[in-house]
Ligand SMILES: COCC(O)(O)CCCCCNCCCN
């Protein structure tokens with residue numbers, strides 16, 4: 001299934017007609033440069049083009065009041081003076097004779113996207129729209145927004161398509177207060193937003209944008225605010241919040257549909273956000289959401305004012321929706337103290353609503369006075385450095401790397417009598433394996449490597465890894481007589497000279513003879529850092545424990561380790577379910593540009609089809625609604641995380657005790 005793209009140049013045909021410093025950044029070029037970038041890169045041609053339509057009155061009234069709609073309806077016939085007058089009643093927004101038409105198209109585009117995804121016409125999609133939506137409220141325009149496109153889309157998905165649970169992820173750098181107000185008492189819509197806040201000093205300066213506003217009544221727990229109290233947040237900060245807050249909760253919520261308020265003012269170079277996350281981060285944020293709701297994801301453009309980072313970020317998002325390999329995120333740094341403080345605060349208030357966060361730490365003990373002191377100091381520093389920074393205004397960042405689809409998406413190494421699943425390319429031993437390689441394989445301790453079959457299998461494994469390194473092949477699966485032997489062989493002989501770091505994910509009971517670590521730190525220490533056994537009391541069939549282990553440990557650690565190859569080993573008798581197995585394969589694609597090698601035991605062949613489906617990029621089926629976890633697993637995982645965060649900064653979820 002494809003990816004929908006909704007765009008119409010009509011939505012560029014309105015602009016600011018008078019002087020207003022607060023609104024001058026919201027220009028028509030935002031939309032045209034985004035679309036032109038998709039055309040230039042060939043991405044638009046790969047999408048299913050879906051035309052926008054005007055939202056009807058009834059659809060707009062799903063969120064807005066009649067009096068507000070009636071007021072906006074009058075704007076096309078207003079004089080310039082009347083438009084200015086009409087605008088004055090709202091904040092940080094402007095009207096234009098054509099903005100009502102464009103606002104109906106923007107809302108209608110979101111609805112077209114929901115229809116296309118919910119009816120299965122496409123898997124996912126993106127709507128490039130203006131005016132944006134997430135600030136507009138029931139009876140008020142705000143922050144360049146007229147109708148709340150995503151809020152209307154959420155209500156529409158429930159009413160028309162029977163969606164039971166809708167997740168809204170708002171990665172725009174402003175708080176979508178309009179969305180929060182719309183659903184704050186509604187447990188069927190989970191709203192997640194991070195936003196520049198600076199202790200309420202940043203627009204829209206609302207007390208209710210802080211982390212302790214979690215929703216009201218039956219909606220308590222279904223509103224998640226992550227305030228950024230400093231600028232300069234980077235990729236590591238964003239990924240930490242996704243791994244330690246959003247994703248575990250999203251999996252527990254188990255939505256039927258994911259809507260994204262895709263604002264790109266959270267990218268580097270944006271004058272509003274002043275953050276430092278690079279455009280390729282949106283490739284990963286999109287990817288991390290694509291295994292929810294069976295892949296049903298609708299991204300709707302919100303903000304984004306640096307035309308360069310906006311266009312790059314839009315392309316990164318669409319390219320991931322299309323299923324292309326993820327870009328390598330080099331040197332993901334640990335979250336900063338301010339981000340950790342926000343992370344700890346959010347987890348501590350949300351833990352009473354989400355069992356997956358049950359073991360989160362208490363809020364940090366910094367009292368208000370220290371915060372005030374810090375603020376005063378920060379103000380003073382900011383004043384001092386203001387002029388010098390004037391010169392350094394322009395941020396620069398590398399152009400995102402090309403994300404080339406390998407000629408062969410997925411390959412297989414199978415015993416001659418095993419059938420090759422559709423879509424996979426079977427690797428056969430073409431020529432005699434290199435003598436050097438044969439001798440290496442032969443002197444492997446395990447006996448089966450020695451015989452002709454073993455040599456043939458291992459030499460094909462070597463070829464597979466080699467072709468992944470050169471990006472001739474994306475990923476692969478091998479059925480071998482002995483997974484433990486194959487794992488050691490790959491890690492110690494094959495992988496090591498082809499890639500510098502191999503992330504080995506071993507599912508099921510196994511004592512891994514840890515890869516020979518470099519001599520630097522003593523063996524035991526290395527074993528502690530590079531060998532992380534996660535024991536789940538209820539075994540790998542335990543969904544909650546699995547989710548906690550994947551998001552609380554594996555993903556953050558994987559981003560920090562930045563491997564060149566992922567080796568996923570399924571031990572016989574692991575008991576891991578097909579859904580979880582496919583989710584794991586889907587999520588691990590985020591590493592090593594998607595170069596994952598799956599090892600399974602020949603007699604385990606039963607799960608070959610789900611494995612092939614996940615390797616080929618088909619969305620993983622949603623995990624069944626999570627059962628409440630046995631307390632012990634969560635606690636054990638938290639304790640392990642605390643121990644390991646000395647080595648792996650991405651595992652942190654609390655401010656360092658020093659503060
Ligand atoms: C949904 O619209 C997308 C958005 O969230 O980016 C709107 C931001 C409004 C920002 C209003 N203050 C501007 C001050 C100018 N320095």
Ligand SMILES: [Zn+2]
Nearest residue numbers: 172173174303
């Ligand atoms: Zn914004």
